[in-house]
Amino acid sequence: MVAAWIGNGWHPALFRSEAHALGKTRQILHPRVVIIEENNSIANSAYIDYSLFPFDYSLDEPNAEIIASWFTKIQPLTSQSIAVRASKMGNMGGISITKIQSEIGAILHDKGWAVNLENPDIEIMLYYCGSPEEPLPSDPCELDTPFFVWGILDSTGPGGHSFQNRSPTERPFFKPVSLDPRLARAMVNLCYTDGNPPNFIIDPFCGTGGIAIESSMVGISVFASDLDDEMVQGTIQNLNQIEFEGELFVQSCNAVEIFDKLGQIEGAAHAFDPPYGRNSWISGEGFQILKKTIFSLSKVSRGPMVMLLPIDPDDVRSPTHSSPEDFCPFGVRPEEFLDILSQIDYKISMIHPIWVHRSLARALVRIDPK
Numbered sequence: 581m582v583a584a585w586i587g588n589g590w591h592p593a594l595f596r597s598e599a600h601a602l603g604k605t606r607q608i609l610h611p612r613v614v615i616i617e618e619n620n621s622i623a624n625s626a627y628i629d630y631s632l633f634p635f636d637y638s639l640d641e642p643n644a645e646i647i648a649s650w651f652t653k654i655q656p657l658t659s660q661s662i663a664v665r666a667s668k669m670g671n672m673g674g675i676s677i678t679k680i681q682s683e684i685g686a687i688l689h690d691k692g693w694a695v696n697l698e699n700p701d702i703e704i705m706l707y708y709c710g711s712p713e714e715p716l717p718s719d720p721c722e723l724d725t726p727f728f729v730w731g732i733l734d735s736t737g738p739g740g741h742s743f744q745n746r747s748p749t750e751r752p753f754f755k756p757v758s759l760d761p762r763l764a765r766a767m768v769n770l771c772y773t774d775g776n777p778p779n780f781i782i783d784p785f786c787g788t789g790g791i792a793i794e795s796s797m798v799g800i801s802v803f804a805s806d807l808d809d810e811m812v813q814g815t816i817q818n819l820n821q822i823e824f825e826g827e828l829f830v831q832s833c834n835a836v837e838i839f840d841k842l843g844q845i846e847g848a849a850h851a852f853d854p855p856y857g858r859n860s861w862i863s864g865e866g867f868q869i870l871k872k873t874i875f876s877l878s879k880v881s882r883g884p885m886v887m888l889l890p891i892d893p894d895d896v897r898s899p900t901h902s903s904p905e906d907f908c909p910f911g912v913r914p915e916e917f918l919d920i921l922s923q924i925d926y927k928i929s930m931i932h933p934i935w936v937h938r939s940l941a942r943a944l945v946r947i948d949p950k
Contacts, residue, residue, distance in 0.1 A: 583619035583633040584731055586707065587612040588740075591667070593719050594766060594932045594944065595627040600620075601772040602628070602698075609637055610709040611721045612669055613729055618775045624798040625737045626766035632705055635731025641708075642728055644683035650730070651704055651861040652691060658666075661696035662688060663703050663704070665733075670710035680706065702835035709920055720902060748788060752821060753814030759790030759853055763934075763944075768794045770886045770930070770946055771849035779847035784873055789815030791851050796824030803842065805833035817845060835870035839879040848881035853888040856910065867910035871920050878924040885926070886946045893941040896933040904928035909943065925950050 585603065587595030592611035599605055602625060603616030618887055622628045647664075666677035674923055684704065685695050709727040712719060736811060742767070748758035768791060771778050783791045786804035788935045792815055795802040806812050812832045821826060831842050835854075854873065856866040870889070877885060889909035907914055907928065930946040 581619040581633065582606065583631050583734060584609070584618055584635040584637070584729055585614050585616055585622065585628050586630040586632065586705075587614070587630055588627040591627065591826040591932065591934070592712065593721065594934075596721070597930050597932065597946075598625060598627050598765040598766055598769050601770050602775055604635040605716065606772045608721060609729060610669065610727050610770070611712050611719050613637075613707065613709060613727070619734065620775050621881070621945075622737045624765070624769070626743075626762050626769060628737045630705065630733030630736055630738070633734040635729060637727065637729040639725060639727060641726065642706075642730070644680055644687055645776055647684050647704070647706060647730055648679075648687040648691070651688065651732075655702070655732070656947065659694070660701035661694040661699075663695065663697050663700035664688075664706065665703055666706040666708070668708045672708045672710040675708055677706075677708065679856070704735050706730040715721050746793075748790065752787065752817045755788050755811075755814070759888075760795065761790060762791040762897060765798075767791060767851045767853075767886045767888065767944065768800065770944070771800075771851055771884055773884065778849035780845055780849070780881075782848055782850045782877065782880065783852045784833065784838050784850075784877070785852045785854050786815050786830065787811050787819040787853065789816040789830075790842070791853070792828070793818060793822060793824075796826060796828060797822060797852075799825040801827040803829045803831075803845075805831050805835070805838065805841070807832070807834050836869065836876055838873070842880050844879070845881050847883065849883040850853070850877045850881070850885040851887070852885075856890045863910050864912075866890070867912050867916075870910070874920055874926075875924060878926065882949050884929070884946055884948050886944070888942050888944055891933060891941050891943045893935065893938060895943075896935050896941045897940055902931045902933070904931065905947075907931055907943070909945075916920045921947060 599614045603618045604618050607615040658732040664681045666681045700764040707729045746761045781795045781802045783804045784807045792802045792804035809832050856863045926947045929948045934942045
């Protein structure tokens with residue numbers, strides 16, 4: 581069932597990758613609007629705000645009559661109540677969303693629909709999509725002309741408040757290196773392929789359990805490990821505080837020896853945030869650990885690997901920041917990282933730089949078998 585998904589504005593490119601993983605993108609209409617082929621649930625998404633079905637779109641600004649006529653053709657009159665919600669994305673000048681909302685509502689009210697702005701049965705969503713303000717990092721998806729999309733609200737994502745309520749500082753075991761829950765959820769979702777979840781997620785650097793928690797909450801079995809036994813015990817403490825489905829395995833293990841511990845696992849994906857200096861992105865030792873870990877994981881399962889790697893903060897602003905040929909994690913030359921992938925017959929499928937502070941940035945990377 582084809583639907584339109586509306587994304588969060590924090591990192592539009594990351595939203596689009598998550599949407600493609602969960603629903604398989606058919607077409608990108610705007611940096612924050614995609615048409616997807618499978619209208620799967622977005623209840624467990626990180627950066628998807630709304631799903632519209634049915635929907636329509638146009639390069640020409642629609643007036644109230646057009647939207648009202650579209651709605652009445654697809655929705656026969658019932659006793660259900662309606663509300664119209666209009667929003668602007670990016671630079672849309674002096675358009676009055678309050679006016680268009682009122683006009684559409686008035687037309688539909690005259691046609692017999694009850695209007696309920698507080699708790700409607702049906703919500704008609706209208707988005708005025710303009711060229712995005714300059715994001716950080718820069719977004720390769722450009723839109724020079726205004727764009728308009730509208731539809732009936734089918735479902736909503738969990739929203740930022742859901743993740744704020746699970747702040748790492750509220751867990752029994754906390755360390756400053758704890759991964760943000762929303763980013764951890766995105767890493768889990770990026771392990772999906774064309775809407776299909778992996779059978780298992782392996783995190784060999786579990787830390788305080790961020791990825792393990794998010795995997796468990798969406799019902800994916802997980803193996804979490806860490807060389808530091810304090811982290812292993814802390815992860816177990818944190819997992820004991822949540823409700824989850826699927827199997828959980830948490831053990832002390834050296835990441836570079838993970839294959840010796842697990843052997844082969846069919847249908848597994850890998851998601852991890854390896855250790856590195858939090859105030860410096862250059863680490864030869866960190867790169868060597870990453871190299872050995874990737875080799876070991878590729879023997880466990882030939883599934884996707886989603887990882888968070890340190891990069892030069894200046895690369896976030898670079899127009900080539902998402903190019904595999906220019907990707908320099910840990911301060912190594914691009915060819916060094918590509919050589920690792922060549923040895924295990926993998927390729928870079930996705931790179932999303934994320935600004936941390938002036939001395940550190942990270943890239944959310946997915947690699948897949950060729």
